[in-house]
Amino acid sequence: MIVRIRRLLVRLTLFLAFVGCWEAAYRAGLLNPIIFAAPSVIVKAAVKDGWTFLAAFRVTVLEITMAILMAWCFGIIFGVIAGSLPILARISAPMLSAVIALPLVVIYPVLLVWFGLGVTSKIVFGTISGVFPIALNTLTGVQSIDHGFATMARAMGANRRQIMFRVMAPLALPAIIAGLRLGTALIVIGVVLSEMLASTDGIGFWISYHRSLFNTGQVYLGIILALSITILVNMILSFVERMHFRGGDERFVR
DSSP states (O other): HHHHHHHHHHHHHHHHHHHHHHHHHHHHTSSSSTTTHHHHHHHHHHHHHHHHHHHHHHHHHHHEEEEEEEEHHHHHHHHHHHSSSSHHHHHHHHHHHHHHHHHGGHHHHHHHHOOOSSHHHHEEEHHHHHHHHHHHHHHHHHHTTHHHHHHHHTTTTHHHHHHHIIIIIIHHHHHHHHHHHHHHHHHHHHHHHHHHHSSSSSSHHHHHHHHTTTTTHHHHHHHHHHOOOOOOHHHHHHHHHHHHHHHOOOOOOO
């Protein structure tokens, strides 16, 4: 307990020192005010437009949450199934790698035509942005598992679905979580970017709006709110990962 408190105090001290240096550099004229906003400027922006950003934050959180749920479900399910079937894995892996390398932003105008300026197009684009790395990491993680576990589970009477989702998936959890981290970051980027390109609300919309007015404080406030979502999800994934390793890697079919 004392060690944790000490680590927390060290991190807090380093953070406050960083903020102090940032503020001092800004006031000394070392930072361009059009590009960089001092912490005090961000605080003033929060006081002035905080409620507007919080209302937009709720919209963005809804879009990101829905995109995360869809990308996580589709990516993990497809990755587990494809990783468990060698033929499907050989076909899917290069295709997923190729899609990840594509600039998916080029399809956003098509999504606007199909779904309009509302939240649906943002959710779909966010899902597309994150589902492929999640599926690829899950597929790779399942393939890397010793298939002796599947043979043992089959000998104990497990069917194919149980082997996939009660044996292979838990054993591949570290790789799955790594894919979820990457996929979630891309989802947040995708949703905020889509709001910046064409939207009537959300954090991305207000970032783009204040960027055109050179209100750097508001721009940084929006960036911080967007980053907070990714940080929260990463904390949840880290907790799940710790619980997994604490409970042991080996899982058996009942």
